[in-house]
Structure formats: C-alpha cells, structure tokens
Amino acid sequence: MTLARHVGIAIxxxxxxxxLSSKLDSFRQYQLxxxxxxVIAVAGLTVLIxxxxxxxxxxxxxxxxxxxATALIVMHLKWPLAAAILASGLVAGVAxxxxxxxxxxxxxPYLAGATLMLAVALPAVAFQWQGVFGGDQGLDFTVxxxxxxxxxxxxxxxxxxxxxxxxxxxxxxxxxALRSRVGRNWRAVRDNDTAAALAGxxxxxxxxxxxxxxxxxxxxxxxxxxxxxxxxxxxAFTLALSIQLLTAxxxxxxxxxxxxxxxxIILVLVPPFLTNFANSHGFSAGSASVPIVGYGLVLIVVMLxxxxxxxxxxxxxxxxxxxxAAGQVNALGRRWQLARNPxxxxxxxxxxxxxxxxxxxxxxxxxxxxxxxxxxxxx
Amino acid sequence: MxxxxxxxxxxxxxxxxxxxxxxSLVLGWRGTRVLNFAQGGxxxxxxxxxxxxxxxxxxYWLGFVVALASGLxxxxxxxxxxxxxxxxxxxxxxLIVTIGLLILIEGVAGIIYGSKNRSFPAAYSIVGAKVGNxxxxxxxxxxxIFTAASVLAVALLLAALFRFTxxxxxxxxxxxxxxVAQLMGVRVGRMTTLGWALAGLIGALAGxxxxxxxxxxxxxxxxxxxxxxxxxxxxxxDSPVGAIVGGLLLGVLLNYVTGYVGSNLPExxxxxxxxxxxxxxxxxxxxxxxxxxx
Numbered sequence: 001m002t003l004a005r006h007v008g009i010a011i012x013x014x015x016x017x018x019x020l021s022s023k024l025d026s027f028r029q030y031q032l033x034x035x036x037x038x039v040i041a042v043a044g045l046t047v048l049i050x051x052x053x054x055x056x057x058x059x060x061x062x063x064x065x066x067x068x069a070t071a072l073i074v075m076h077l078k079w080p081l082a083a084a085i086l087a088s089g090l091v092a093g094v095a096x097x098x099x100x101x102x103x104x105x106x107x108x109p110y111l112a113g114a115t116l117m118l119a120v121a122l123p124a125v126a127f128q129w130q131g132v133f134g135g136d137q138g139l140d141f142t143v144x145x146x147x148x149x150x151x152x153x154x155x156x157x158x159x160x161x162x163x164x165x166x167x168x169x170x171x172x173x174x175x176x177a178l179r180s181r182v183g184r185n186w187r188a189v190r191d192n193d194t195a196a197a198l199a200g201x202x203x204x205x206x207x208x209x210x211x212x213x214x215x216x217x218x219x220x221x222x223x224x225x226x227x228x229x230x231x232x233x234x235x236a237f238t239l240a241l242s243i244q245l246l247t248a249x250x251x252x253x254x255x256x257x258x259x260x261x262x263x264x265i266i267l268v269l270v271p272p273f274l275t276n277f278a279n280s281h282g283f284s285a286g287s288a289s290v291p292i293v294g295y296g297l298v299l300i301v302v303m304l305x306x307x308x309x310x311x312x313x314x315x316x317x318x319x320x321x322x323x324x325a326a327g328q329v330n331a332l333g334r335r336w337q338l339a340r341n342p343x344x345x346x347x348x349x350x351x352x353x354x355x356x357x358x359x360x361x362x363x364x365x366x367x368x369x370x371x372x373x374x375x376x377x378x379x
Numbered sequence: 380m381x382x383x384x385x386x387x388x389x390x391x392x393x394x395x396x397x398x399x400x401x402x403s404l405v406l407g408w409r410g411t412r413v414l415n416f417a418q419g420g421x422x423x424x425x426x427x428x429x430x431x432x433x434x435x436x437x438x439y440w441l442g443f444v445v446a447l448a449s450g451l452x453x454x455x456x457x458x459x460x461x462x463x464x465x466x467x468x469x470x471x472x473x474l475i476v477t478i479g480l481l482i483l484i485e486g487v488a489g490i491i492y493g494s495k496n497r498s499f500p501a502a503y504s505i506v507g508a509k510v511g512n513x514x515x516x517x518x519x520x521x522x523x524i525f526t527a528a529s530v531l532a533v534a535l536l537l538a539a540l541f542r543f544t545x546x547x548x549x550x551x552x553x554x555x556x557x558x559v560a561q562l563m564g565v566r567v568g569r570m571t572t573l574g575w576a577l578a579g580l581i582g583a584l585a586g587x588x589x590x591x592x593x594x595x596x597x598x599x600x601x602x603x604x605x606x607x608x609x610x611x612x613x614x615x616x617d618s619p620v621g622a623i624v625g626g627l628l629l630g631v632l633l634n635y636v637t638g639y640v641g642s643n644l645p646e647x648x649x650x651x652x653x654x655x656x657x658x659x660x661x662x663x664x665x666x667x668x669x670x671x672x673x
Binding site: 105 | 482
C-alpha cells in the first residue's frame with residue numbers, strides 16, 4: 001500500500017516536472033537540475049542524521065568522490081550516462097562504507113570532527129595526483145543528449161530530466177526504506193542503541209549501512225552536479241558545501257524527506273538572490289560571502305528557536321495529526337522530565353513511536369544523560 | 380639525516396600550534412561539554428584584527444596584544460550569546476550551533492576583508508639556523524623558537540592558574556561537577572564564560588603564530604583547526620597535558636608524512652591518525668575520566 005502510494009506520487013511528480021522543464025528557459029532548467037541534484041544529497045544526509053542518528057558535517061567529500069568518478073568514467077571509459085551516475089554512487093558508497101566503519105564507533109563531536117576533517121582533507125587529493133585529477137583546474141568533460149530526442153533538444157532540458165528522474169527514484173527508494181524493516185531498525189538504534197542491541201539488532205552493521213546509503217546519495221548528487229556543469233574542480237567541493245547540506249537538512253527539518261526537498265530548493269534558489277541583493281547594494285567585493293553568512297545564521301537561529309525546521313512548521317500550521325508538533329512538545333516535556341528525574345527515562349522508552357525529530361531529541365537527551373560525568377548528577 | 384632533523388624540528392613547531400588549538404578546545408570542552416567547532420574561525424578573525432592594527436601603522440606587538448585581547452572577548456561573548464542558550468538541550472543542538480558560528484564568522488570575514496590571500500607578518504625571522512654546514516630548517520628559526528616558547532609559556536601559566544589560584548580551583552570544581560560547585564557557592568556560569576574566554580585567547584595566539592605560514596583568508600584556519608582537534612582527541616579531549624603531547628606527536632608524524640610521502644596530504648594523514656586513535660585507544664592517551672563513549 002505504502003509502496004503503491006509512493007510510486008503514485010512519484011509518477012505524478014515526474015510528469016509534472018518533465019512538463020514543467022519544457023516550459024522553462026535554459027537558466028531555469030539548469031536551476032531545476034541543480035535543485036533536484038541537491039535534494040538527493042540533502043535527503044541522504046537527513047536519513048543519516050535524522051533516522052540513523054549519526055552526524056556528518058563532511059558530506060561534500062562524498063559529492064567530491066561522485067563528481068570526480070563521473071568525470072573520470074565519462075572521459076576514460078565512455079560509459080553511458082546512466083551507468084556513469086550509478087557507478088559514481090557505488091564508488092561513493094564504498095567510500096562511505098570505509099568512513100562508516102570508523103563512524104560506527106564514534107559519537108557526537110568525535111564523529112562530527114572526523115567527518116569535518118574528511119571534507120577539509122579530501123580536495124587535497126586533486127592536487128597530490130594532478131595527472132589524474134587535473135589539480136586546481138579540475139576536469140572538463142562533455143555529455144550529449146541522446147539521439148532519439150532530436151538534434152534541437154536542449155542539453156539543459158536533458159540535464160533537468162536526468163536530475164529530476166534520479167531525484168524521484170532516490171526519494172522513492174529512501175521513503176520505502178524508511179517505512180521498511182531497515183528504517184525501523186535505524187530508528188531503534190538511534191533512539192537507544194543498547195536496547196536495540198538487546199533486541200538482537202546488529203548496531204554497528206546498521207550504522208555502517210546508513211552511512212553507505214547516505215554517501216551513495218551524496219555521490220549521485222555530486223555526479224549529477226558535475227554533469228550539469230560539465231566540469232569538476234576541487235574548489236566546488238569546499239567545507240562550505242558540506243555545511244550548506246547540513247543547513248538544508250536543519251532548515252527543512254531533521255529527519256524528514258519532505259523537509260529535504262524544501263531545504264534543497266531553498267539552498268539552490270536563495271543564495272543567488274542574496275548575492276544579487278548584496279551586489280545591488282554596494283557590497284560587490286564580499287557578495288559571494290553573503291550566502292555563507294546566511295547559512296551560519298540559519299543554523300544558529302533554527303537550532304535555538306525552532307529546531308523542528310520548515311517541515312515541522314508546516315505540519316503545525318496545517319494542524320496535521322502533527323506527529324511532529326505534538327511529538328516535539330512531548331519530547332521537550334520528556335526531556336525536561338529526564339533532566340530533572342533520570343528515573344523518568346523509562347517513560348520515554350515506553351513511547352518509542354513518534355517522529356523523527358522527536359525521536360532524535362529523545363535519543364540525543366539520553367545520550368546527553370549518558371555522556372554526563374555521573375548518571376545522577378546530570379543537571 | 381639532515382632532512383630528518385629538519386622534519387623533526389618543523390614537526391615540533393607545527394605540533395605546538397596544533398597543541399595550542401587543542402588546548403583551547405579542551406578548555407571549552409571541560410567546562411561545558413561543548414566542542415567549539417568555531418575555534419579556528421575565531422582565531423582567523425582575531426588574526427584579521429591584528430592585521431588591521433599592523434596595517435594602520437601599529438607595531439606587530441600592538442597587533443599581537445589586540446588579537447589576544449579580542450580573542451578573550453570573543454570567547455566570552457560566544458559563550459554567553461550562542462552557547463549558553465543550548466545548555467540542557469541535546470548535544471546535537473550545540474554542535475550545529477558552533478558549526479553555524481564557524482561558517483558565520485568565515486562569511487563575515489569574507490564580506491569585510493574579501494576572500495583573497497593576505498600575507499601576514501611574523502614576529503621574528505623565519506630563516507632556519509645552521510650548525511656549520513648542517514642546516515636545521517625553518518623549525519629552528521627565531522620565529523619557530525618564539526612559537527614554541529609562547530605556547531609553552533601559556534600552557535605553564537594555565538597550569539599555574541588551575542593549580543595555585545582560587546579562580547583555578549573554582550574552574551576545576553565547575554568542570555568536575557557543576558551542581559556540586561554551585562551548591563558550594565561557585566558562580567558556575569562565570570567560570571564557564573572565563574573558560575571560553577581563555578580558550579579564545581589561546582586560539583587567537585595559535586592564529587597569530589600559524590598565519591605567517593598559511594597566509595590569511597577566511598578559510599585559513601580550517602585545516603589547522605581539524606589538526607588541533609586531532610591533537611586534543613589524541614590527548615583525550617579532557618586533558619591539557621594530553622593536548623600538548625598529542626599536538627607534538629601529531630606535528631612530528633605529519634611532518635614525516637609530508638616530507639617523505641606527499642606534501643599535500645597532512646589533513647588526510649591526520650584523519651587516518653584520528654580514526655586509528657579513536658578505534659584503538661578511544662579514551663585518548665591522557666584522559667582522567669575512566670570511561671567515555673566516543
């Protein structure tokens with residue numbers, strides 16, 4: 001039933017997006033492609049953070065891997081585009097498995113620091129082996145539209161098709177995974193890994209698997225962005241890119257795939273607007289940094305003021321059964337209870353359903369209680 | 380042999396800079412259990428402030444003092460304004476907030492100062508010493524000796540502060556158990572702010588010491604920060620002595636890697652070291668708490 005619903009929504013979304021892309025001019029088609037590609041990475045990251053309860057602030061590194069893999073495959077092996085994109089996702093997934101094995105043993109700031117380091121370190125690879133990766137200039141490659149669409153078919157529209165279709169497929173797969181056994185297991189591990197292990201789940205394996213899925217999404221996203229731009233450079237995969245992805249996840253609402261779509265749209269469409277605004281108000285020298293400031297403000301303000309993000313806000317506005325809104329409040333309430341009376345933790349465990357964000361906070365507050373110097377003394 | 384001595388001495392100098400960043404992270408972590416991902420960004424910003432002072436005709440030392448003072452102030456402000464409100468919330472929230480702060484500071488620096496690399500003055504000459512025909516490399520220059528001396532001096536002062544002064548005792552008490560310290564009449568909030576202010580000062584010192592080598596641009600402290608984080612983790616994230624030893628080990632190891640293997644790979648080698656340490660000795664080399672979940 002769920003599968004039928006997801007596929008139904010996906011078919012409608014595909015038809016609408018394809019119809020839409022033919023109406024747009026080529027710059028808007030390019031932006032549509034970018035939104036779709038970005039949404040894939042953001043969705044992958046939100047699964048990692050919100051569902052499996054691990055953090056990565058270096059997902060740009062996996063986009064780097066996907067982008068360079070695509071460029072190298074297209075240049076040297078001349079595979080068809082679809083195969084190149086899939087292979088790039090696989091390569092990034094393998095890298096994610098390596099990082100995931102390390103990550104499965106790490107928590108909170110340690111994992112954040114390690115992934116941050118990956119994002120800072122990896123672009124140097126392009127400089128170390130200039131012959132393969134082209135150094136600062138990066139790699140340029142070409143793709144062409146398939147013959148059956150006719151010679152006059154715009155490359156930007158083809159890119160938009162490829163990216164939108166990929167995004168729809170990835171989102172359907174993720175949505176189903178989250179509703180399936182593996183999604184439930186991830187939530188269980190996130191909410192209480194000890195309880196999950198006692199229930200017979202292989203916690204480390206589940207964590208690594210989440211990292212693989214998430215890295216593969218980032219790899220596909222990096223691959224698609226490379227295809228829309230027809231080049232890859234180390235400068236395109238900075239730390240700022242990784243933090244942008246994190247911003248989109250946090251802004252959309254941690255753990256919500258719909259939130260990932262909002263986050264991806266805002267991430268692509270708003271920065272050029274901010275840059276233009278700065279340019280037209282006499283800030284041209286530093287205008288490229290204006291969106292960066294925006295990401296920083298968004299991360300701080302959202303976390304301090306409305307941690308449920310946009311999707312949480314929408315749910316509350318619509319008064320939807322509001323698992324988020326209600327769960328949010330409940331989670332807050334439980335957290336306070338926990339904070340004041342650690343014995344109340346049982347109450348939180350009794351109610352393990354709830355929404356992504358709510359669950360995350362429970363998990364996080366339990367982690368906080370565990371991380372404290374003493375169990376009872378946590379203020 | 381000459382190379383080996385050169386790499387070792389260079390490693391000690393680099394390592395002490397990583398140690399300084401590590402030390403600032405440890406100071407913030409002990410008081411609040413918050414890892415300040417913006418520490419490097421703050422150090423970058425205070426270095427820009429020093430550069431403005433120097434460019435405006437002030438002496439290097441005036442810039443140096445202004446940078447350290449602004450680091451102190453910035454640390455306190457950051458703790459009060461953005462870190463304090465996350466107290467009692469899940470660790471995820473304060474982690475995201477400090478990352479937001481990092482990118483905010485880098486963006487603001489980009490707007491104010493532009494993103495091009497600027498050269499930055501060093502206190503002393505960076506030409507290495509020679510013993511006869513035997514060159515000791517940049518690690519033996521007056522500038523390197525100044526780096527080592529100032530980091531060690533700060534570490535000793537800090538140790539003295541913690542061990543011999545009433546304020547240091549209160550800070551240790553607050554870090555050990557906030558509730559108990561509060562019941563004993565310690566103003567825990569102030570001690571936390573003081574810890575972050577001192578962390579800001581040490582971070583600013585690290586920025587002043589390393590920037591002559593790296594040039595100054597909004598991202599200039601990113602890789603120094605991640606290596607300083609590694610130094611702190613090697614030392615256990617809880618131990619100031621551990622951060623210094625961790626920094627020295629890391630600096631020397633990375634200088635061998637960049638010297639003998641590949642000059643572009645210090646961060647990647649640092650990541651490998653970090654992961655190995657966390658896998659095989661997750662409590663770090665010098666931690667005082669018996670267990671920790673990493």
